[in-house]
Amino acid sequence: MxxxxxxxxxxxxxxxxxxxxxxxxxxxxxxxxxxxxxxxxxxxxxxxxxxxxxxxxxxxxxxxxxxxxxxxxxxxxxxxxxxxxxxxxxxxxxxxxxxxxxxxxxxxxxxxxxLGPLGRADVRRLITARLGATADDRLADLAQVAAGRPGAILDLIAGLHEEGLLRLGEPQRRQWRTVTVSGVARLPERTRVRLAHRLDTLSAPARHLVQAVTAVRSPVSPARLSELLGGSVVGLLPDVEEALDSGLLVPVGDALAFSHELVRAVVEASMPHSVVAALRHEQGPPRRPRARRAVAPRPLTADWSLLSARELEVAELVGLALTNQQIAGRLGRSPHTVNYHLRQIFRKFGLASRVELVSLLRLRGQPGVR
Known part of the structure; x- marks a missing residue:
């Protein structure tokens, strides 16, 4: 039926x-x-x-x-x-x-x-209709891996049943709950495979965008992603749209996040451990909140002698409002190489964005500025 x-x-x-x-x-x-x-x-x-x-x-x-x-x-x-x-x-x-x-x-x-995703109340209604009893909070939370898509929700429930990962609570409550391992819910194998397949079928730029999100705390703004990937926000729009269409990422206000932290784990599993570690390292120190910078602004000084000749060249081209792709064309290098140099510049100067780098460039050469 x-x-x-x-x-x-x-x-x-x-x-x-x-x-x-x-x-x-x-x-x-x-x-x-x-x-x-x-x-x-x-x-x-x-x-x-x-x-x-x-x-x-x-x-x-x-x-x-x-x-x-x-x-x-x-x-x-x-x-x-x-x-x-x-x-x-x-x-x-x-x-x-x-x-x-x-x-x-x-x-x-x-x-x-x-058609948009089902809201949380409708997701619970769908689970109740499928199981004949309500879902507890843990099961409702796990259902977020489906990103509100009815077919994916029913596939998740089927997988939980197959692997014995569902338990019916006390008869008086008639509430289904998930089986956890050390307090953490498990994804059934069929759901994990489905998510991995969605990632594999993305275009290379969209897949790299989703993988980059593993390096930062969710939700993450498109501006922050453009910094990580070395491009413009406008240039990322097709990849953002494709990532959202996959259900791996979902919109959270003006930012993006994984539909569930277990989805992050599936994405991380698609990359070598060394790459995951490098992504996290490239973030550098946590960015200071804007309110803190307003109260105690970072001094607009920089020791330019810390930069290599290539890094200085990249910094100057950033000051001309060129994208990483355009800089790569000027230097005869790949955008990934340009992005690496840019990350090094940010690390050496303790910067969080291209805007801060441009501000330093404008002050370069003025009296009292090194």
């Missing part, structure tokens, strides 16, 4: 509005979109049933349903979902597709719905 659809009331309501607005000669199209395991296919099946309950004639094909609002307007033999254009000229038609192109025929009123 299929579980009830949870957390998609707004999408079903919008579907009903579009079905009522469809008119002969101007079909309506609703495109369902979203990241993997977010439930587009399940919602599509639910909308087909909703259409039948509303009295519409419904024809289905993989990834698409075609609805004619009034069965009386449907001529025999015309309800072929492969050719909704034949229906649209004379009947009110709504086409719902799962990440597919829109109609090639008459002009259509097109709407796109991007």
């Amino acid at each position: 299929e579980l009830p659809l949870i957390g998609r009331d707004g999408e079903i309501e919008r579907f009903g509005v579009l079905l009522r607005r469809a008119a002969p000669g101007r079909p309506a199209v609703l495109i369902l979109d979203g990241p993997p395991e977010i439930g587009c296919g399940r919602l599509l099946r639910e909308l087909a049933e909703a259409g039948r309950r509303l009295g519409a004639a419904v024809a289905t094909s993989p990834g698409r349903i075609v609805l004619v609002r009034d069965r009386a307007e449907l001529r025999p033999g015309t309800a072929d979902p492969r050719f909704p254009e034949r229906l649209a000229a004379s009947a009110p038609v709504l086409v719902v597709t799962e990440r597919q192109p829109v109609l090639a025929g008459p002009p259509a009123e097109v709407h796109r719905v991007v």
Whole structure:
């Protein structure tokens, strides 16, 4: 028996509005979109049933349903979902597709719905529906590895069951809890493999971004990531979007974080221990909060003799507002090499950002500044 659809009331309501607005000669199209395991296919099946309950004639094909609002307007033999254009000229038609192109025929009123993650309350409701009992706080916390995606949540529950990592509490409470090892929840192997596969299928820049997040305390701002990776925030946007689409990272206000600390562990396991240690070392000392710098600002002085010739050259090019990629082109080196030199400069001067380095460069050569 299929579980009830949870957390998609707004999408079903919008579907009903579009079905009522469809008119002969101007079909309506609703495109369902979203990241993997977010439930587009399940919602599509639910909308087909909703259409039948509303009295519409419904024809289905993989990834698409075609609805004619009034069965009386449907001529025999015309309800072929492969050719909704034949229906649209004379009947009110709504086409719902799962990440597919829109109609090639008459002009259509097109709407796109991007399914978002389930909220915490809906995640608990889904777990309760699946287990027949509520989840305790530890199980609800572990479910965050699924990043609010229904398919991933159900896969996690299945894996916990398979490995005996779920226990039902006292009969009077009827509450499921996770089995922990030394107080720490375990990921089932199928979930760990799923997360590792998501990381492996990312593009190289997006994978490096996710791996870089392991080097800092979450949540981390895109500006901080741009410093770590040696580029601009704008240049990181496609990689940030891809990382969020994978579910490994989630937005926390204006920053990014792992969906759960156990996801960080999976990402760290994908890298050699030496690389993990180097990433943490390259952070340098913890950055001082802005409030502390405002009270006791760092002296704008620097001993430039501490820098090597190459480091000084890199610093001067940073002062020209060049990105690491542009500096690499000027020097005939890779961006990774430029980033390494920049990290060395930051370490030697105790800096936290390019902005601070530029401030030092502006004062260089003034009286009293070394």
